[in-house]
Amino acid sequence: MEGIFLMDAGTGEVTRLADGGGPAWSPDGTRIAFTRSGEGGFELWVMDADGSAATMLGAGLGPAWSPDGTRIAFSRSPIDLGDLWVMNADGSRVMQVEGGMQFSWSPDSTRIATVTGAAMPDLGIVGVDGSSFVRLAAGQHPAWSPDGTRIAFVTWSEQPGIATLDPSSGDITTITRGVGEPYAPAWSPDGTRIAFMNSRGGVLVVAAEGDDAALLASGLPAGYAPAWSTDGAWLAFTIANPEGTATDIHLVRADGSGLQRLTTSGTARGPVWRPVAP
Numbered sequence: 001m002e003g004i005f006l007m008d009a010g011t012g013e014v015t016r017l018a019d020g021g022g023p024a025w026s027p028d029g030t031r032i033a034f035t036r037s038g039e040g041g042f043e044l045w046v047m048d049a050d051g052s053a054a055t056m057l058g059a060g061l062g063p064a065w066s067p068d069g070t071r072i073a074f075s076r077s078p079i080d081l082g083d084l085w086v087m088n089a090d091g092s093r094v095m096q097v098e099g100g101m102q103f104s105w106s107p108d109s110t111r112i113a114t115v116t117g118a119a120m121p122d123l124g125i126v127g128v129d130g131s132s133f134v135r136l137a138a139g140q141h142p143a144w145s146p147d148g149t150r151i152a153f154v155t156w157s158e159q160p161g162i163a164t165l166d167p168s169s170g171d172i173t174t175i176t177r178g179v180g181e182p183y184a185p186a187w188s189p190d191g192t193r194i195a196f197m198n199s200r201g202g203v204l205v206v207a208a209e210g211d212d213a214a215l216l217a218s219g220l221p222a223g224y225a226p227a228w229s230t231d232g233a234w235l236a237f238t239i240a241n242p243e244g245t246a247t248d249i250h251l252v253r254a255d256g257s258g259l260q261r262l263t264t265s266g267t268a269r270g271p272v273w274r275p276v277a278p
Contacts, residue, residue: 004034007262009229009236009251017051022270024072026062026089029276033063033072039169044074046089049274057091062101065089066109071128073112075101084114086128097126098133104144104151107166113142113151113167121125123153125167136170139163142183143194145208152194152208162196162206162213176206176213184225188232193254195226195235203237205254216256222247223271228254236262236271 002021007014020036029049036043042061045053060074073086082101099114106112110128115121124135126265131181145164152175155163161177162185176215178181180198187194187208195205196213201220206213219239233254240247248265252259262268 002037004032004051005268006051007249009234009262010216012262015051018054019195020045020049022062023272024065025071025272025275027067027275029274031058033065035061042076044072044091046072046091047261055091057087058094060085064103065103066105066128068109071109073103073105073128077101084112084126086112095130095267097128097130099126102141104142105170106144107146107148111167113144113153115140115142123165126171136167137163137165137172141185143187145187146189146191150208152187154182154185162194164194164208173210175208175210176223179204179213183223186225186228188228188254189230190232191243193232194252195228195254197224197226201239203235203239205235214256216252216254217250217259218248220244222269227271227273229273230275234258236273238269238271243267 004017005014006019013035020034022035024033033046044057044060058077063074077083085096087094102249103112103114113123115123119255121140122135123137123139124133126133132244137157141154143152152164152166162175162179165172180200182198183197185194185196193205202215203217204213222238222240224238226235247269248263249268249271250261
């Protein structure tokens with residue numbers, strides 16, 4: 001059965017916390033929201049950081065905490081561009097907002113960058129108060145910058161690439177192209193770099209102001225975003241073996257050095273760093 005594990009990146013010690021998948025840390029590092037398959041479909045759960053006090057909040061999957069820790073955004077459809085919901089962190093006040101399964105919270109917790117549509121995906125912003133979706137660009141995989149001034153996303157105009165947009169003006173800046181089909185951009189904690197994966201299985205980093213993307217590691221595509229350590233020194237990511245039959249978590253320094261494989265089970269994927277030290 002799919003499980004959620006806690007690993008010490010320094011010692012390699014692993015502790016199983018719960019059955020389920022898709023873990024998301026609360027901003028203060030004290031709780032974990034996650035998804036579990038139930039008899040009626042996908043269920044959203046929350047537990048303490050040590051795996052105790054697990055509580056089901058309701059139907060849903062793909063949880064993401066608001067930066068202030070008061071709300072959780074999630075979907076109720078496994079389809080990539082499915083629906084978008086927001087609820088209080090205790091499971092109360094569940095509300096559907098316009099958007100899809102690809103989304104990213106604004107740093108002030110008042111808005112969500114999200115994607116609607118399937119054949120021609122539109123990226124835009126919706127307020128957590130239920131205000132209407134405001135289209136900003138054609139694109140996918142939004143990621144809000146730590147300072148709230150830009151949103152990174154995947155653009156398909158001309159050729160696939162990573163771009164950023166100013167949510168206040170709508171101005172778009174192309175950061176990099178010619179790197180294969182990119183996905184899942186992730187900002188470094190200081191907002192100076194953007195890591196992303198590509199269809200060739202590469203883990204790449206590019207300066208947020210635009211530059212040639214540096215390839216840090218390669219393998220087979222695994223469909224998960226790279227995850228920055230809280231100090232911005234390391235990236236954890238998932239890649240598949242050459243046969244595509246197993247996935248494991250790897251670690252590399254942001255400068256491309258120190259590449260190492262953290263797991264050997266062949267079933268590990270989707271790492272997320274604890275936001276604060278225990």
